[in-house]
Amino acid sequence: MRTTSLFAALAAAKTALAKGPFLQQVTPTQWIIGNDLWNVTQGATYATNLQYQGSDAVGKAQGHYAGVDGEANLVYTSAKIVSNSQDYIDVAFSSSLGDLHWVIYPDLAGAYQYFVNKALPDLSIFRTLWRLDPALFTYGFNTNKNEKLPDFSLYANAPEIQDETFQFPDGSYVTKYDFANYVRERDFVGVFGDQTGSWYIHPTNEYQPGNHLSQTLTVHRESATGDAVQLNVVQDTSHFRVGVKTPQPVGKIWGPWLWYLNNGSVSDARTRAAHERATFPYSFLNNTAYHSRGSIKGKLTLSDGRPAAGAAVFLGDTDTSIRPLVQGSNYYYTTFADASGSFSIPNVRSGSYGLIAASNGGVIGDVYTNFTSPVTISKDKTADLGSLTWTVPLNEKIFQIGDFDKKATGFTNSGLHVHGLTEKSPANLTYTVGVSKTSDWYYASSKLGSWDVVFNTSAPSKTAKALLSVSLAGYSQSTSLTIYLNGNKTIGTITKDALTSDPALYRSGTISGEWRFLQYEIAASDLKAGKNVLSFTTDRYTLWRGILWDSIILEWIV
Incomplete structure (x- = not known):
């Protein structure tokens, strides 16, 4: 059972009277952050004792942490407020690999988060996550599923037939992959119960690798402990594909996304997700490259004269020979062409890209070739590609x-x-x-x-x-x-x-x-x-x- 140190208890007593966002150091490797609505105690790796709605939402679970490939978790050596305005504070927890930021507003239940790379190795997976009290968080939600998490008691007599996959006595299976879904189809995922919900809301997927077909994990029941697991996998070139490790440029930013707390209402989380999409890109992020953006538009027509209706359009690496599913070093954008073959993508980071278009079925479901083209995005400008001819065989x-x-x-x-x-x-x-x-x-x-x-x-x-x-x-x-x-x-x-x-x-x-x-x-x-x-x-x-x-x-x- 996890206990809170005397120092943490004293600090918590002090912060109970605090007004607005705060960072308070308790020991050289322990800090408390939060506002009047919530606070959490961050240790060298794990954040625990999440105080919200008058109780600890972590309980005996492992809490919040971040890391790469497997369990190579970040170890924080310092924390400081790197930006302090009248509206928010930006707290950076520093590790040798990079800095995880929490942007805390006074009246927001939750915080914006983003990670800035300093020295990450070539990697397949980067994620943050919460492991929360299973008594409070009994349901999982993503784009495809809104279901009760399996009761932990069922695992007692269930053999593990492969990694994190179990067969229950009635013959049914349960696996952590059941709640996986397509990264670019989702804008929020979370775990919730009758009174409490914890959500990850993504206003954009630009920091997610891969194209429309990229899939990753979202939520599940931790089989060893029963924890309710809320995953935020923001880099994945491994699951559901022939995996590779990709290099990560120094200064690359994953996020910001919103970690959001509420009373367990899915509709409220959905409303908040719409609000976040409408306010992207976020003004609080002090990064010139993040705010240097343009847009792209064009119209795809097949060489046989048909409009490329519904085509899947991917803006990725300049080297279009790299499989789209494992492009993972830069920033990536997707959309679908309309019935006329026209497409557009707003708020694209400035830079050079390779455009790949492919059939998404429907009226061009007989097309198996791809269209490729180089693209350059400049700040405050629209890259108008005009009319593009996509060569298809006339067999x-x-x-x-x-x-x-x-x-x-x-x-x-x-x-x-x-x-x-x-x-x-x-x-x-x-x-x-x-x-x-x-x-x-x-x-x-x-x-x-x-x-x-x-x-x-x-x-x-x-x-x-x-x-x-x-x-x-x-x-x-x-x-x-x-x-x-x-x-x-x-x-x-x-x-x-x-x-x-x-x-x-x-x-x-x-x-x-x-x-x-x-x-x-x-x-x-x-x-x-x-x-x-x-x-x-x-x-x-x-x-x-x-x-x-x-x-x-x-x-x-x-």
Whole structure:
């Protein structure tokens, strides 16, 4: 059981009479910060004794801390007020790796936070988090889920079947990945109960790495202690993708975001999130580069004349050959084109970027090429790219299953993060082009067996070639799959020898992981006039692993 030192108790008594934001040092490595509504005791690593609504919201839990990859947590050696206005104070807790700032206003339950890098190593993960009293915080919330956290008592008889994944006596699974979601779809996440809520509100995602498909963790029940865990993962080039460590420039800023306390009301947190988006960028941040911003706009048209309606637009690293999911050293922006192919992004930090546009399904769901272009953003100016032509092949489609959106959208069992759904996919399946629906295909292949696509075609000429494009939303080894034509012709293989594993499928991912794109040429002589069968045969089975599907298209090359 955690106890408060005599010094901390005396300091707390003094601050009870304090007015407005404050920082008070208790020992060389212990401080109290807060205002009239809340205060917390910060130690060398952990912040505990969160006083709010007349009680300690941390209790026996671990409290607040920050760190990189695993449990390499920051160790603070000093704290000081670096900015003090009539409206707020900016308190910086310094570590050898960087400074974590708390910007405290007098009437705000919570604080703005941001981290400034001094000497971070190349890394995959950087996060701050709260581990809070499970008796007060019983529910978890993110964009996709608003659910009660699993009762801690259930873990007692639940075997751990893989990292932080447990099977309850009724056969159901629970994992910390169940509450994962797409970073750029969320603006606030939190844990809450009947009387108290703790939220992370992000007015922008510019300091988050990766493109639209970047996913990370949000909230969960800590299996070892029962703590309610509220995660703020602001750097992640590891989970749900083929992970890498990325270098971090000195002076890079993650944030500011708002850590917000309330009475547990989700609607109030949503209203506050809208307010934060409207006030971004924040005037309190004293950083010239942060306030040097411009905007970008343009219009994408496919080379066949169609507007690139709904295209996913990503503003990332100047080197567009770097996989978007693991771009993580700079600042990143995303949007979607409208029905005319037009897009715009405001409040972009000045600098050089690489623009990548890709199909997000819908009316351009047959497009598997990407569009790229260099972009320069200047302060107080709009980078008007004008009309942009996106080159697409003019091949003749034979059939297509699923839209190209780098997701398993539209296939059966694709949706929320749920562990073990690969086992609900059939071992054998027949999909008849012109008869079957997209939903007759399943989001993932795993079991030993064959998924057969029956289609009709006739070759335009004896020398014609067909092109089979296989787009995977993810792949988890060591599943192996062989593609056959008409029972005996091997078209290609998908194995761990050709593809590096990503963990999406076995970490509850049912929509996407790391996108892969494979193409195979087929001679006209290998196809029959009339009925043909393409077989996707799984010949090596691995529990919860497999192929996560995006789209399959067969075309005559024009």
